[in-house]
Amino acid sequence: ILSKIHQRGIAMKILYYYLIIINILTFLFFATDKYKAKKNLWRIPESTLLLLSFIGGSLGGILAMNLFHHKTAKTKFKILMPVFLVINTIVLYYITSSIDL
Numbered sequence: 001i002l003s004k005i006h007q008r009g010i011a012m013k014i015l016y017y018y019l020i021i022i023n024i025l026t027f028l029f030f031a032t033d034k035y036k037a038k039k040n041l042w043r044i045p046e047s048t049l050l051l052l053s054f055i056g057g058s059l060g061g062i063l064a065m066n067l068f069h070h071k072t073a074k075t076k077f078k079i080l081m082p083v084f085l086v087i088n089t090i091v092l093y094y095i096t097s098s099i100d101l
Helices: 002-039 047-066 073-097
Strands: none
Touching: 002 047, 002 073, 047 073
16 A cells, blocks of 8 residues: 555656746747747747647646747737647646556
8 A cells, every 4th residue: 555655745746846847948948939920030840839728737828828928919919828728727636646556
């Protein structure tokens, strides 16, 4: 029983570290894209920003959007980012409630 509890703890740590890293990475990608937009440089594709948000970085993406006022006028970002946050939250809830090693 202790082994299962220990394994669950490790799995939860990995999940939380993943979420921290993907959200920081997504935030930085949005920030970099905003910087590049201002400097008229090569941009990060919107598909990359959306993919990072979809795979767990939605909170970081939403924070960056609001902080840097970036992509806030784009309809697909206004719609998809909150949808991704809800999906990410549901998936996180499902994973954390069903981890039973």
